[in-house]
Amino acid sequence: MYSSKITGLGYYVPENVVTxxxxxxxxxxxxxxxxxxxxxxxxxxxxxxxxNSTSIMGAKASRIALDRAxxxxxxxxxxxxxxxxxxxxxxxxxxEVQEMxxxxxxxxxxxxxxxxxxxxxxxxxxxxxxxxxxxHILVIGxxxxxxxxxxxxxxxxxSVIFGDGAGAAIVSRNESGEGGILSTHLHSEGKHKDExxxxxxxxxxxxxxxxxxxxxxxxxYYPYMNGQFVFKHAIVRxxxxxxxxxxxxxxxxxxxxxxxxxxxxxxxSQFIQHKLKLEDDKxxxxxxxxxNTTAASIPIALTEAWEMGKxxxxxxxVLAAFGSGFTWGSAxxxx
Ligand code: UT7
Numbered sequence: 001m002y003s004s005k006i007t008g009l010g011y012y013v014p015e016n017v018v019t020x021x022x023x024x025x026x027x028x029x030x031x032x033x034x035x036x037x038x039x040x041x042x043x044x045x046x047x048x049x050x051x052n053s054t055s056i057m058g059a060k061a062s063r064i065a066l067d068r069a070x071x072x073x074x075x076x077x078x079x080x081x082x083x084x085x086x087x088x089x090x091x092x093x094x095x096e097v098q099e100m101x102x103x104x105x106x107x108x109x110x111x112x113x114x115x116x117x118x119x120x121x122x123x124x125x126x127x128x129x130x131x132x133x134x135x136h137i138l139v140i141g142x143x144x145x146x147x148x149x150x151x152x153x154x155x156x157x158x159s160v161i162f163g164d165g166a167g168a169a170i171v172s173r174n175e176s177g178e179g180g181i182l183s184t185h186l187h188s189e190g191k192h193k194d195e196x197x198x199x200x201x202x203x204x205x206x207x208x209x210x211x212x213x214x215x216x217x218x219x220x221y222y223p224y225m226n227g228q229f230v231f232k233h234a235i236v237r238x239x240x241x242x243x244x245x246x247x248x249x250x251x252x253x254x255x256x257x258x259x260x261x262x263x264x265x266x267x268x269s270q271f272i273q274h275k276l277k278l279e280d281d282k283x284x285x286x287x288x289x290x291x292n293t294t295a296a297s298i299p300i301a302l303t304e305a306w307e308m309g310k311x312x313x314x315x316x317x318v319l320a321a322f323g324s325g326f327t328w329g330s331a332x333x334x335x
Contacts, residue, residue, distance in 0.1 A: 004129035005180035006333065007136075008071065008170035009303040010064025012057050013163075013290060016047040018146075023160055028153045034160050039266020043163030043291030045146035053087045055096035057166035058142035061299070062097060065138070065168040073101040076170075077134035079108040080124050082117030082141045082295040084324070085148060086110070089201065097140060114196070115262050115323020116186075117141055117295030118167070122319070122331050123184035125171035135173045141295035142166035148198070150222040158225050161265070163291030167299020179314070179334030185245050186329040192233065195226040196324035230326075234264060237328040238272045242320050245330040255316050256282055257335075258305060262321035263287035263297040272320075284310060294323065311335055 019042045020031035034040055046052045058081060066073065081094035094108025113120040118141035125137040145162035149155060174180035199205050199220030210221055238261060246252060253276045261269045266287050273283045284305040293300060298319050305311050315335040322328040 002130055002132050003174040003177060003180040004126045004171050005174040006169050007172040008065040008067070008069025009168070009299065009306055010061045010068060011165065011167040011296075011300040011303040012060035012064070013044040013165035013300070014046045014050060014052050014057070016045050016050065017042050018045045020160070023151070026151045027156045027159070029156050029160055037265075037267065038161055039285070039287055040161065040291050041288045044165055046144055046164050052144070052164075054083050054085050054142045054144040054166070055087050055093040055100065057144070057164070058093055058140040058168065059097050059100040061142065061166040061168035062101060062138055062140055065170050069136070069170040069172065071136055071170060073103045075136050076103055076106060076138045078106050078125070078128060078137045079103070080111060080121040080137060080139045081108065082111040082113065082121040083143055084112065084114045084117070084198070084294055085144045093140070093142065097138075113327045114325060115264060115292075115294050115297070116321040116325070116327040116329050118298040119184065119319060119321045119329035119331055120186060120327070122169065122171065122181070123186055123329065126181045126184055129171055129173050137171045138168060139171055140166065140168045141297070141299045143294045143296050145294065148222070150219070154219070155222055157227055158223050161292045163293050165290055165293040165296045165300055167296045167303055169299055169302070182249050182332040182334055183245060184329065184331045185241050185248070186327070187237070187241065188325045188327040190325065192326045194224075195229050195326070196224070198223045231265070231268065233326055234268050234322040235271045235275070237322045237326070238268065238320050239275050241328050241330040242272070242276065242318055245318065245332040249332050251316065251332070253278065256318050257315035258311050259283045259318045259320065260298055260301050260305060262323065263290065263301060264292050264323065
């Protein structure tokens, strides 16, 4: 059995900054409400004509990660692409990135686990590297939320939270055998699938059917979120899956050097920090600048934290996520 490690990181966000005041021009909301409830000050949105899409942003983040890993696209043995906002209903973003980067006919796997998508994707990559089947895997989380949100008053409790962006990591065979990805822990609970969901377009809600057969107030083609319900489950599951990861490696909360939680809501991160009694410099948040970028949030935050020198060799880094499904997970990494 081999072990795996992250050898390259990159992220990309669109240039277009959308402040809370900008959103207040579109819907009945305000900067004070958004900051108080979520911590978000601004987010990035793709602008029509700026050349971005979920897969294109994923490819941009990937190029940076490849450079930092000192690898070329030819070195990659597999792509794992996590998103809830693919460019097309099918095929998924993995094959699009493969084509954009001019890669060999390597497998491209698409992961659909929403906010937990990156943790699921890292876990898949980790298993393939551990067995020795593949040496270098490109793992991507990318989202174009702004293309599908309801920016009217009706959608305000969802639309103010989400932003666009992409992050990528290269998971490679850990040749030195020192540290690396120690373990990953994944969960789901389908009975809560409706509490944070987007119902159409799908085989249950093709677009003409939505328009023809559903009343005006039935809007399955915009995301629905039972915010408080999701919040309450998030704070329990985050803490649980972090503890699970630590215990399975005989580690304690005090061993954590850096926790990178999925950037769902600053209040959720603060709650977890408080519950685990972690000092401020042991938890990294950047939701203030980017909003909630779902599958992209962890790789963007991980890359930023690493670029800022907040993650050093030997550090214990914990990644954790919770979201639609519900699904949740953690990854315990010795950097
Ligand atoms: O990343 C995937 C997982 N997602 C999450 O973890 C998100 C979890 N949930 C949350 O983060 C929070 O529940 C939200 C930020 C979504 C909402 O915060 P909240 O404190 O739960 O607010 P609420 O939904 O209970 O709404 C409180 C009030 C309501 O008005 P009334 O009924 O008290 O008069 C809403 O209509 O705030 C109103 N409201 C808004 N006001 C201004 C809802 N959205 C807005 C808005 N601007 N954008």
